[in-house]
Amino acid sequence: MHVPDGFIGPRTWLPAAALAGVSTWFALRRIRQTMQAEAIPTLGVITACSFGLMLIAVPLPFGGATVHATGVGLLALRFGVTTAYLAIGLVLALQAFLLGDGGVTSLPVSALCLGLGGPLTAVVTHGLLRRVNERLARFVAGWSATVVAALLTALVLGLQPLVAVDAAGEPLFFPFGWRTVVPALVLPHAVVGVLEGLITVMGLDRWRQEER
Secondary structure, eight states: OOOOTTSSOHHHHHHHHHHHHHHHHHHHHHHHHHOOGGGHHHHHHHHHHHHHHHHSOEEOTTTSOEEOOOOHHHHHHHHOHHHHHHHHHHHHHHHHHHHOOSOSTTHHHHIIIIIIIHHHHHHHHHHHHTTTOHHHHHHHHHHHHHHHHHHHHHHHHHHHHHHOBOTTSOBSSOOOOHHHHHHHHHHHHHHHHHHHHHHHHHHHHHHHHHHO
């Protein structure tokens, strides 16, 4: 889900940057009030694991877009949406600025789709299914977080040919519409989501064991 520069036009990434900036400000205020010092080492370890997972990327046929696991479901269920958003945003920023993995202008969109959309999906899905079966709820939460984040990214990319064209009507940035990009992004991430679900289940199981 690392989107390179040049795929998303300023009509999209500028509003996304403003929204991401406001969201980050609120998230930082909240984390200062709620984060417990004893949770910081665990957060650091899981964030580092997320960083590593995102480096194991399989290229997609869009000149730089990739598919990979993220650990977003585990972060969301262990620390909540706000902390997961900041952790994923930090990982994406480090990879973009230090490793050139993903674009700088596309960073706000990636942070919102993966860092906010993914955790929200994981927490809501887990809340709906936990009364049925806790481990199933964790698995589906991890899987759905990945799929929804991919879907949101695909919707943003597929929007570009509609909002950014030249005088002749040709796309200035990403050239593929929703009919192409949605299945091309969502289907591979539905497969990777199985791994994401397993990571979420095993990670939370390990945490519960350590608590005991």
